[in-house]
Amino acid sequence: MLGIEDKGVLAAYLLCIVSTALCVVYGLFNWNKGAEDVQPDD
Amino acid sequence: MLAQAVGIKEIIVVLAYLLVVVYLGFLGWKRTKSATDYLIAGRGVHPFVMAMSYGATFISTSAIVGFGGVAGMFGMSLLWLTFLNIFVGIFVAFVFLGGPTRRMGHQLDAHTFPELLARRFESKFLQIFSGLVIFLFIPLYAAAVLIGGCAFIASQFGISYEVALLVFSVIIAAYVVMGGLKGVMYSDALQGTIMFAGMLILLIWTYKMLGGVTAAHEALTEAGKAPSLFGGIGFKGWTSMPEFGWGLAESKKGPNPAGYNLWWIVISTITLGVGIGVLAQPQLAVRFMTVKSKKELNRAVLVGGVFILVMTGVAFTVGSLSNVFFLQKEVVEGKLMSVSGVGKTPAEFSWVIAKKAKGINVKPDGSPVNPAIGPDEKSLPCVLLHIDTVGDDQADTHLIYKGYGGAAAITPAAVIDGLPVGDDPTPLTGQTISVQPKATAYLRAIVKYTTQAADGSDRIVYECQTSKIIPAYIRGAMPGWFGLIFLVTLLAAAMSTLSSQFHAVGTSIGRDVYEQVTGRHNRSIGITRIGIILGIIVAVLFSYYMRSGYIIARATAIFFGLCGAAFLPAFVGGLFFKRMTKSAAVSSVVIGFLVSMFWLVFIKDKEARALGICYSLFEKHSLLLDKPNWSVVDPVVIALPISILVAIVVSLMTKPPSQEHLDKCFNK
Numbered sequence: 001m002l003g004i005e006d007k008g009v010l011a012a013y014l015l016c017i018v019s020t021a022l023c024v025v026y027g028l029f030n031w032n033k034g035a036e037d038v039q040p041d042d
Numbered sequence: 043m044l045a046q047a048v049g050i051k052e053i054i055v056v057l058a059y060l061l062v063v064v065y066l067g068f069l070g071w072k073r074t075k076s077a078t079d080y081l082i083a084g085r086g087v088h089p090f091v092m093a094m095s096y097g098a099t100f101i102s103t104s105a106i107v108g109f110g111g112v113a114g115m116f117g118m119s120l121l122w123l124t125f126l127n128i129f130v131g132i133f134v135a136f137v138f139l140g141g142p143t144r145r146m147g148h149q150l151d152a153h154t155f156p157e158l159l160a161r162r163f164e165s166k167f168l169q170i171f172s173g174l175v176i177f178l179f180i181p182l183y184a185a186a187v188l189i190g191g192c193a194f195i196a197s198q199f200g201i202s203y204e205v206a207l208l209v210f211s212v213i214i215a216a217y218v219v220m221g222g223l224k225g226v227m228y229s230d231a232l233q234g235t236i237m238f239a240g241m242l243i244l245l246i247w248t249y250k251m252l253g254g255v256t257a258a259h260e261a262l263t264e265a266g267k268a269p270s271l272f273g274g275i276g277f278k279g280w281t282s283m284p285e286f287g288w289g290l291a292e293s294k295k296g297p298n299p300a301g302y303n304l305w306w307i308v309i310s311t312i313t314l315g316v317g318i319g320v321l322a323q324p325q326l327a328v329r330f331m332t333v334k335s336k337k338e339l340n341r342a343v344l345v346g347g348v349f350i351l352v353m354t355g356v357a358f359t360v361g362s363l364s365n366v367f368f369l370q371k372e373v374v375e376g377k378l379m380s381v382s383g384v385g386k387t388p389a390e391f392s393w394v395i396a397k398k399a400k401g402i403n404v405k406p407d408g409s410p411v412n413p414a415i416g417p418d419e420k421s422l423p424c425v426l427l428h429i430d431t432v433g434d435d436q437a438d439t440h441l442i443y444k445g446y447g448g449a450a451a452i453t454p455a456a457v458i459d460g461l462p463v464g465d466d467p468t469p470l471t472g473q474t475i476s477v478q479p480k481a482t483a484y485l486r487a488i489v490k491y492t493t494q495a496a497d498g499s500d501r502i503v504y505e506c507q508t509s510k511i512i513p514a515y516i517r518g519a520m521p522g523w524f525g526l527i528f529l530v531t532l533l534a535a536a537m538s539t540l541s542s543q544f545h546a547v548g549t550s551i552g553r554d555v556y557e558q559v560t561g562r563h564n565r566s567i568g569i570t571r572i573g574i575i576l577g578i579i580v581a582v583l584f585s586y587y588m589r590s591g592y593i594i595a596r597a598t599a600i601f602f603g604l605c606g607a608a609f610l611p612a613f614v615g616g617l618f619f620k621r622m623t624k625s626a627a628v629s630s631v632v633i634g635f636l637v638s639m640f641w642l643v644f645i646k647d648k649e650a651r652a653l654g655i656c657y658s659l660f661e662k663h664s665l666l667l668d669k670p671n672w673s674v675v676d677p678v679v680i681a682l683p684i685s686i687l688v689a690i691v692v693s694l695m696t697k698p699p700s701q702e703h704l705d706k707c708f709n710k
Contacts, residue, residue, distance in 0.1 A: 003259025008283035012121035016355050019129040023347020034336025
């Protein structure tokens with residue numbers, strides 16, 4: 001797959017893409033969440 | 043390098059870039075009204091700025107050129123580090139550690155990473171000890187980045203290394219001292235954006251040139267099936283994981299004690315040492331305290347994940363794929379200035395250093411294994427072509443034409459147009475030739491320099507250097523206009539990391555050590571500024587006096603591993619485990635630090651050789667040198683589990699913290 005025969009390297013290559021997608025999806029789904037977490041300055 | 047000297051166009055672009063950076067430092071200064079502004083950017087940073095600053099601080103020239111070059115040597119197995127950088131360094135860090143760090147930092151009014159630990163565990167010692175560790179080790183890590191950046195600038199602009207060191211450090215000092223963390227983060231965001239664009243172009247161009255993703259990987263897989271210089275340590279090709287195992291590996295020549303070493307180097311030192319250590323980097327953890335709420339962290343995850351993929355993912359992939367270009371596509375044209383190494387005896391051969399380590403060419407009785415080369419060198423005998431590619435009658439490119447003896451199978455057999463393969467190329471001296479180097483990336487990255495022989499005379503040596511692989515690839519494979527983009531990309535990568543390192547050093551010596559020791563708490567900005575200047579001076583001295591030291595080359599991995607082992611259990615425990623006690627945190631930090639240092643000084647071969655303490659005490663470079671694999675295992679693999687165990691056991695044995703203090707920490 002993708003020209004990479006070794007399963008260990010192929011797993012690393014795909015996991016890089018999957019983990020980036022996870023970051024993007026998490027960021028989009030929680031784009032407006034967490035604002036209530038703000039604390040007063042004092 | 044990219045080009046032997048830059049023209050007026052490059053100078054204008056670089057000056058414009060530096061002016062914008064200094065302006066952003068000035069903007070930071072104008073917006074700094076308090077110690078909170080100077081130390082943690084006023085706790086109100088935009089998520090894009092925060093994510094880019096985190097990423098650009100994380101990624102230095104050593105990640106792009108240094109580790110990218112290592113990928114050129116060892117292949118795509120390094121992508122496990124990219125995965126850890128994204129999943130652990132961004133996703134886990136931002137989603138699980140970022141929120142609690144931000145909240146507790148705000149709640150306890152902490153302004154630095156050591157201060158957060160100290161206030162969570164009510165331990166002044168923890169703040170001073172952590173501050174001292176940062177002050178002592180970050181300048182070493184900064185020196186590694188500074189040396190890479192300045193050597194690059196010196197070669198590009200045709201100025202001396204010393205001048206580059208002075209100018210570069212003064213520019214960074216100006217905007218860090220002036221603008222504080224606001225100035226640092228504003229300029230980081232600009233530098234990160236430049237780096238992102240540069241690396242994205244590099245990836246797309248490389249895949250396009252090699253016929254697409256699958257075709258490029260297939261070509262790399264095929265190329266990796268040839269005999270390799272690194273076969274003896276478990277290398278199986280650039281698209282394969284190294285041979286995995288523990289103990290003696292079976293080989294054609296009998297049991298091989300180094301047969302699994304590469305797996306342990308790639309996984310324990312490169313992947314775990316850097317990949318886990320990032321979680322407890324003081325200059326990165328403090329970024330979580332610069333935002334207003336969890337919302338900014340959520341948005342920063344998106345930017346950070348994509349940024350790190352495009353940084354390390356591209357560096358490691360392109361570094362590996364550069365082998366296809368050098369082996370199959372590169373053609374070097376220029377005037378053949380001279381040929382060296384044609385002969386029949388070892389004294390007549392040219393020797394290219396393939397590995398350097400203290401005492402590697404010395405027998406137990408002190409005599410050299412190979413008298414033709416230096417005591418710290420392992421070299422390949424070969425014929426070298428010295429070519430002038432820019433027309434100034436100076437040989438700037440050194441290519442292996444063919445190897446001798448056992449080295450013939452693993453060295454390139456270059457092809458010169460019009461000359462039968464293997465024939466003596468000396469008669470072509472002075473003529474313009476066209477050569478296909480057919481070299482692997484590592485054996486293509488040969489540099490020439492002068493060193494002193496044992497008798498004090500000058501000795502010219504040729505050495506393969508991984509840090510030259512990416513620049514050689516950019517110069518050979520990429521279009522001319524990209525050289526300028528890459529020049530600014532590397533400047534940005536070095537400056538964004540250095541500025542945060544210097545800021546962290548300043549806060550550690552000012553806020554964490556000076557203020558805690560003297561009890562004076564009203565001069566944070568002034569003291570931090572003095573601390574930053576002190577840190578820069580120390581880093582510059584390291585960069586000047588230890589430039590070719592082995593220990594500097596290992597500084598990035600040492601610092602990341604040390605932070606992981608010393609700080610990670612106390613940091614994570616402090617955020618999530620209310621039962622963790624002050625004694626447990628102090629014990630865990632101190633023991634994690636001491637075990638790491640013991641392993642570096644007495645066990646880990648490369649570092650122990652460089653430090654020389656083990657050899658002077660026991661007359662062997664590592665206490666476990668005669669045991670297979672142990673001497674290449676990274677300290678973090680040993681010290682982190684011990685540090686975690688100590689934190690748990692001591693917590694269970696000591697009195698829990700008061701409920702009142704826990705309420706204060708956890709916002710009840």
